[in-house]
Amino acid sequence: MLAATFKAVNCSRSVHNWQKVLPIRRFSTEPFQPIPGRVPKKVDNAEEAVSYVKSGMRVYIHGCAATPIVLVDALAKYGKKANLRDVNIIHIHTEGPGTYAREEYKDHFRSNSLFIGSNMREAVNSGRADFTPIFLSEIPLLFRRNIVSLDVALITVSPPDQHGFCSMGTSVDCTRAALQKADYVVAQVNKFMPRTFGDSSIHMSHFDVMLEADLDLPKIHTGTPSKEELMIGQLIADNLVEDGATLQMGIGSIPDVVLSKLTNHKDLGVHSEMFSDGVVPLVELGCINNSLKNVHQGKIVGSFVFGTRRLYDFINDNPAVAMHDAQFVNNPVVISRNPRVTAINSCIEIDLTGQVVSDSIGTKMYSGVGGQVDFLRGATIGYDGLGKPILAMPSSTNKGVSKIVPFLKEGGGVVTTRAHVHYVVTEFGIAYLFGKTLRQRAYELIKIAHPDHREELEKAAFERLKVMPSP
Template sequence: MSAATLRSLFTGVRNIGRTLSRADRIYQSPKRSFYLYSPEPFHPIPDKEPKWTTAEDAVEVVTSGMTIYVHGCAATPNVLLEALCKHGIESRIRNVELNHIHTEGPAIYNEPEYDGIFRSNSMFIGGNCRKAVADGRGDFVPIFLSEIPLLFRRKIYNVDVALIQVSPPDNHGFCTLGPSVDCTRAAVQNAKYIIAQVNPNMPRTFGDGVIHMSHCDVMVQVNEPLPELHITPMTEEENKIGALIAENLVQDGATLQMGIGSIPDCVLAKLKDHRDLGVHSEMFSDGIIDLVECGAITNARKVIQTGKIVGGFALGTNRLYRFMNNNPMVVMNDIAMVNNTAIICQNPKVTAINSCIEVDLTGQVVSDSIGTRMYSGVGGQIDFIRGAALGLDGQGKPILAMPSTTKRGDSKIVTTLREGAGVVTTRAHVHYVVTEYGIAYLFGKNLRQRAYELIRIAHPDHREALETAAFERLRVMPCP
């Protein structure tokens, strides 16, 4: 098809659009390219430019019954969300579904007064959604992080409008999804209408998150600071766990994955004397910066994107966002690639460090709920636990870490899981479990051996009770 024919086609689409309502115009948008792993599918669309407008005008396209995708983590478009909530009340729209992973900000659409107008559908629950899910005003989808893009690519979720946040266009009209490419790339590729919040504070990142402005239907200029992850002081228990993992399980040349939470950060803080570490992780935070600056992280031995820090999303302080900005060492990719087990296992000495909530004496791991109360999500824990376990060099280390007790003093190593607790990592997946009292290696162990190893790293105040309960459950004494 010639360029002239294409221009004629798009001109016709625009002329038709002038006679339609805003909602109808969504379905007249030019189709976008779709290449699953291509680094840059978002080529310029000839003769198409976004309309620059206010947030209030931009969200007027949203009508009752629509399915919306919301960019998450540090890229949460809170100005657009605030305007959307105002529009929902004033226009009396109903039954609009908001799909997202963990978002940052107030998430006022989850407040009781928006019940019936908006319904949040979390694929990973953040703190701003837990109450809505617990009260029945929000939903949760159990799903591996690596498979979320399939919801959009297989049209299981048909996105009417995507609300995203991007870095400003460069001289060629290209923006980026900044610190949060994850599943947003797939959602944007399959959305019928795209509203972009353009923010100069968004870091310009390399990788799969580049998008030409012509793919956006509307752009809104804002100047808002990005959400920051407030770093809390490390506890004595977390420091001990970090030291145990760093000194015993992380080798020079290892490829690291860090789940969310303070324990992975504690591990990173203890790795400054290591050499040639690499990063291939669903997410990362400020902890990697010092390791790059001291020469511990070089990515030199990685097989996949050698020399690059590979991630799907990042959440940290402004120091992290400045570090990421225009940094060719950092590559933010589609989460279907980052969390692909077949890709993860090719890197050397894959060391996956994840947190959990509760572990029973057979090795079942709870990571997404506290009893029946949903707390977070499945995320990428299994993606990387399997990737490390299946490492082609045979030196991968799947690690699950947690303090031995809750803040109330209850043991996190339990005889049986709490009623309603969800198993994210099965007993067959578990290799290493770490508390401040030591490292339990469960792979290849039978149930009485597992019970012995886990009781050994439980808090001393609970070991006798656990041993008694283990005998009652297994009908045999735990032993090595």
């Protein structure tokens, strides 16, 4: 299939090789701009595709549903076989086994997660891998400002169209910036990758190597929502989401439950760093029509998606969905231009003054900063003054330990400061903290804590604040 699309030659985007191929004409790193006279090399072997990688290089990996699993696994095998050393792997949440981060590869590769997925938690918490705290909106700046230089990028794209354009499909996020700055780009071409609109197109002349590897995209696995999550979702849908709202939601049971409870709402819009299957039925019912949005009116805007085949089929060749760079999607000023921005995010722990932990459980790293603060802030500074920044969590862990605490666990990272927090929702109600004093915040949070913990929390609040919590 690819052979009919291009004639294979071997050349690199690195400066010294480009001087040989195009000694006079300058080339553009803009993915929408074809590079005249340049075609990538087609290979049939994944290890050959990654064989450009040398010791000491920095390699970017496309994330989430777009993880190029065939290339990633081949890189691990090739690295061990070639005895590569000190190869730094840069990525956000990826899917697949993350072979390169296993114990037996520690002398060859070191991962640096800009957002930690489940396949990297053990390595990060064992010291074999790194984590960089950073807002999703600012990850592209790392590459564009050359704070983090990239030697190689491994990505997944759709097959090229008749004009030679491929699509990054499910994940534009920070990958567009990585492609613009990487010296060498290897593309895993997958017929199951949907073609999306927005900033997702890239001409194949920007690739150095293309490998055809068709396999189903990774799918999200969500369990049945708990009773507490169902109650939280209902509270948010009934009390905080208004008709005409522009929604942002993350991954997880609570956002999915909220969406399932919005079937009687109208004129909803979506501007979200990511979205999943829950938006599809609301579009089909006409509840989501994006008609009142000010940024890309009439379109769902995201930077990546993660869901099931139903979602991937929905976004495929759908002009009503625009996938854009995270530096744009997650920009609080851009977010604030939309009406009634309602940002729904989850957290792990919150203390009685409103400090929120979202990326760790004590010293154990769990996820990352992501776009939580980007969207909470965007909702807060909304031009219409009607935004709702929402944090939601069950009041207790599965073991019955309160998630509302007098003091954060030692080592817990404050992702969202107490000055950012407005609405906090548990199954026991909604606490509104904006403009509240410390004793008032403690009072509101204790009211939505599990009843089994309220007396203890009240005593702890008095010990900490030297005054009883009160409205």
